[in-house]
Amino acid sequence: MSLVLVTRDDAVATVTLNRPEAMNALSRALRAEFAAAMRGLAADDGIRAIVLTGAGERAFTAGLDLKELGADTGNLRAANAEGADENPVKAIELCPQPVIGAINGVAITGGFEVALACDMLIASTNARFADTHARVGVMPGWGLSQKLSRLIGLGRAKELSLTGNFLGAEAARDWGLVNRVVAPADLLPAAQALARDIASADPAMVRAYRALIDDGYALPYGEALALEHARSSAANRTVSADAVEARRLAVMKRGRERAG
Template identity: 60%
Template sequence: MTDTTAEPVLLTDRQGPVAILTLNRPRAMNALSQALIRTLTAEILWLAADDAVRVIVLTGAGDRAFSAGLDLKELGAKSGLLGMVEADGERPNPIRAIENCPKPVIAAVNGVAITGGFELALACDVLIAADTARFADTHQRVGVIPGWGLSQKLSRIIGPSRAKEMALSGRFITASQASDWGLVSRAVPAARLMDEAMALARDMAEVEPSFVAAYKQLMDEGYRLPFGEALALETDLSRRHNTALRPDELEARRAGVQAKGRSR
């Protein structure tokens, strides 16, 4: 799976406060080459620090694949490279970059999301899938242990039984199944995928960025804690944040919510 053109492996488009990142290796089913991993990681880090960007949408070029995962042909050409790619440390890691991004990252899953591509989608905050999308964990078929969190995240999202069904068989599930299982927020007609993702992104972009970052961090940190500790975390942040909120700010925002509700 090597690129045969000089086209960039990642495309970036700006639509106001929303940045759209497109994995651009359609002939290789948007497989994650070393060049794409480096470029994607760097771009996520750059956008995370750009105050003009409030939301990121991640998708794949073409209609066949969001991403087929790591480029195994490239990795197989050098002994030991596969083990280093998914390891923590100094190597570029797009999963960590997305997870640590203070801004919402929406995955617009336009085709198959397989193995490393599946892990990439799961790193995002919200997944919206085209009705033609499919998901699979095929680590077992190539004899590779996941290193970007799939073995732990999947069971927490869809339950251990369904996670093991996918992990130990390599079976694909449809976008409809993924929606039923709670793996994706929703499945939409393929022709409307980007419209739906952008509409959500624009709604998120209307919220004050520091609030979004704090709320996202609260949810992410709480998800990793036992329930009682997570509630205590929320109570502490709520007390500190809400005590500092001025009545006039609250009233202005309440009026804004009402106005938005009347316009829909």
């Protein structure tokens, strides 16, 4: 049985972590298969957006396979490696296409970190988030300790990480962690519709704009504004008036179609 399923619908790929009997836990084998799948999609110019989800309704992913870690702590050292074969966050980061997380169930500890690696999240009403690193006795190594506070604020991040308590889907939306919450049956259609919206824009522009947002977010505000100025000055010098006019008309046409 494949541990990672990939389906394609025109320019949108859906990647499913497929160990529902183990709450889609990130075994070493699954991590390697996931990295291979993401490398393949990264190299596919026909794919413009990716949806990432978990099989079943119980779990997006419960994080690292604790049974595997308990059998051999070398698996923990391997998970801290820089390579995408061991680190699923790196596997997501290597993709130039935007990745939408469709959180269908629990996203726990390492699974929470994988969710945070996505560009945006849509949650099922079944979704719940928890950081149990402090309770398991393992320090996060895939970015959670730094990303979470930047997304939801320092106090809320400490509350989640130091208690190990769960955060439900609606609270996650209210705290700014997820974009929206939908019924379980609507989760994949909603995520895939959002992916199609992204895929309908110019792919080079989407990739460059996404990189500008991410690179700037990692900088102090003043440096981020300078980065935007430098990149926009370089990019906008190459834009022709005819191209702007054609895209303006396309934007107006799309707006009329959506309004109707």
